[in-house]
Amino acid sequence: MASRTLLFVLLLLAASAASAATHPNVLMIAIDDLNDWVGCMGGHPQAKTPNIDRLAARGVLFENAHAAAPLCNPSRTALLTGLRPSTTGVYCNNGWFRDHPDYVDWVTLPQYFAGQGYAAWGGGKVFHQPSGRMSDRQSWDKQYSNAVGAPNPPEQRRFQHGMRGKFTTSAFFNNALDWGPIDQPKEQTGDWQTAETAAKLLSQEHDRPFFLACGIYRPHLPWYAPAEFFDAHDLAGVTLPPYLETDLDDVPAMGRRLARLDFPVIKASGHWRDAVHAYLACATFADACVGHVLDALEAGPNADDTIVVLWGDHGWHLGEKDHWSKFALWDQTSRTPLVVYAPNVSEAGGRCASAVSLIDIYPTLLELTGLPPRDDLDGRSLAPLVRDPGSDWPYPALVTHWKDNHAVQDDRYRYIHYRDGGEELYDHQTDPNEWKNLASDPAYARVKARLAQSLPKQNAEHFQPEPPENM
Template sequence: MMKQRLLLKLSYTLGFCLVSLLSSLSAAAQPKGKLNVLFIAVDDMNDWIGPFGGYPGIKTPNIDKLAKKGLIFTRAYCAAPACNPSRASLLTGIRPSTSGVYHNNQPWRPVMKDAVTLPQYFTANGYDVKGAGKIFHNSFNDQASWPEYFDVPHSPVPPKAPVNGFAHFDWSPVDVQDEDMGDYKVANQGIDYFGKKHEKPFFLAIGFTRPHLPWYVPQKYFDQYPLAGIKLPKVISNDLADIPEAGVKIAKPKGDHKFITDHKQWEKAVQGYLASITFADAQIGRLLDALENSEYAKNTVIVFFGDHGWHLGEKEHWRKFALWEEASRVPFIVYAPGITKGGSVSERTVNLLDIYPTLVELFKLPVKRELEGNSITTLLRNPGAKWEHPSITTHGFGNHAVRSEKYRYIRYEDGSEELYDHDTDPQEWKNLAKDEKFASVKKELAKALPVVNTKDAPTVKEGKE
């Protein structure tokens, strides 16, 4: 009997210790206090980074590390393939087709006077808010959104610019240190912020400019991509042959692409873009390391995104400003402590417009009915959850692309169309729009096209890039 009592007592003790241990581990896994936001915007970064596999051999160790920590969205798209409308839409929650802000030379605030931006909403709900670098399009930064803001510093340029390209469309090493670059100084703002005590939860937005043109970064980043090893994008001849006139006009094959190929600059241009991505990754790494080493590491949500994609010769097109996959697909990674699972992947079609409603729900802020995106909180918890929202990208009045998990459907303002089956044609080489077999597919995808198409907002001379 004594032995049984002793065993019973021992089992109770072990059980209590086990429960205590599990409770402490569970508590350690959960963030303490209110969550914060680190909002990282990157300019002109396409899917060539490591986690998205767009370019073999790309060196993005810091973004790779973030991807292993958070949730990757492999089918994330911008609302517009240009800096100003993309950023204005995701920061206001209003579609370009609703606001009429379609291009970089259209100030967004005059046509959205009453819009409460994402940082404004966090400020109104008691958060300490700071912005640094390029969050809104530089020409139309919204001072009302920032209680504290650090402007975009200038970066050095080569003494005899342009070096390889022309005007702003150029690439070259610069004989400077990382510390001399604007993005390094922007990262410092976040690093300093994490080193301070903050009584209130915070929303910290850090915007990096590279790999936006011109691709001027220190020599050591160019050295990581020797010209002899550069791989050009997969292309086919006459890729524009089955594209409607509206699409060819967007591609401008006789512009940048003709210049690049006539002057045998394709490899050098790709090298400049890769070097700029790896430079940006280094600055992102400095920022993320500072967060990881701070007291805020376990209760800060990280939202990392590129504002749109970028063409490097696909469809004889360079830059963004198009409705194809390369211009509209964006890198998008979210880390939410206690919610996302490290290294997880979602293949659902999401949009940068979804960021605002997601943060509202995740942070339990009052619901904003005017937001036009869809909260992806369900996908943060279950990346494979049922999802019936195709992603819409708009470029100019009446021009839209609808992206489902299988198809990309483009309808231009003049009614001309493109359709691609991504299961069999991920490069979008074969336009199926005129094939009657796909009439029902087009009809179904067309249901997602915006009902409202607002006329163009007023333009100004500045803000082109």
């Protein structure tokens, strides 16, 4: 009996491997805290991201892509499980979906590929952590790197901005909000080491298709990067983001609480331009790591049969709407790059203006690789838009921050509904900076009602720990 069982298992594995052999590889590149300050997206006029730009020139750039949540763990959990935060109750950075009794055995995106005969390899920050339990080791056949970021400069060169200890609403900033060039070359940074190992894997032939995820940590705080990337941007000429002193006057109370009180500290310090310069430098550094991976793919044996999807896990405010961070429901906190290149499928240089969600990546990759679809995911396949970026797409993107606080984004409007009844509505066609809240204008009642139909019917309870009292 044992020998028959073993034979049956071997036959199943052989059948799975034979089936997988007909499917393309997947290279997934994740970038932490990268907003729309990318050359091809035009979010900042001085952004220098030539490698992301060249990937976009080969594939389809989703210009209006949004994270499912404006912070790391809920966003990545949603993308990799295919389930919204309002479905799982994972709204914060500490709640781990495997601890939830309903999702302890949930099959994640890389797990699904592994179950279909793929080799699943993860490196850097893909789930919430690069190693340990919140890297979801069970999702991978191999975790090839847990290196992230860049080394800190010497202690005497840290926190020279003089703001340490002055942040009251985000204590994390007191230990993490710093920036500056480091002396080490890029080859000695954690992000480059992860990119280098991914590059080596992409340079080799493999006996079965692979799902390879490469997580780049910058421009996540602290903003340390090799000096060459700071030198690539002229500090004196850095353009500050759009800013309006009275921006929050028409924002409801909960929206103002989300904005916190951190940006005024930065503005008063006189270091706003220095910090913007550092963010631009770290985005360029992250782009160089992306380029190293893409170079290896294009020069190696897997170039013609590898789908590439690149995404950032959410956006980041650098003073817009008096906000400095993520943790909000405005456009700048959720909008992030999404590029899909599928050989012989995607339109070179395609641009899609439709509002889409990163939660759609899971079903999209299943369709593009020809794997069996799942009917229990919250997202929808973007494959029709990969084939034709101008196709009709009537589905708004949904963003959630804590329980029952949501933003609904379509091709023109952004509607925000807070759980205490507060509302915001912005017309991005006439007001791209979201300076005028139209929610109380009767002329837009129908727009609000239409967008409100896309608010989730389910708002799961917070799954540990509880949110702060002021939320």
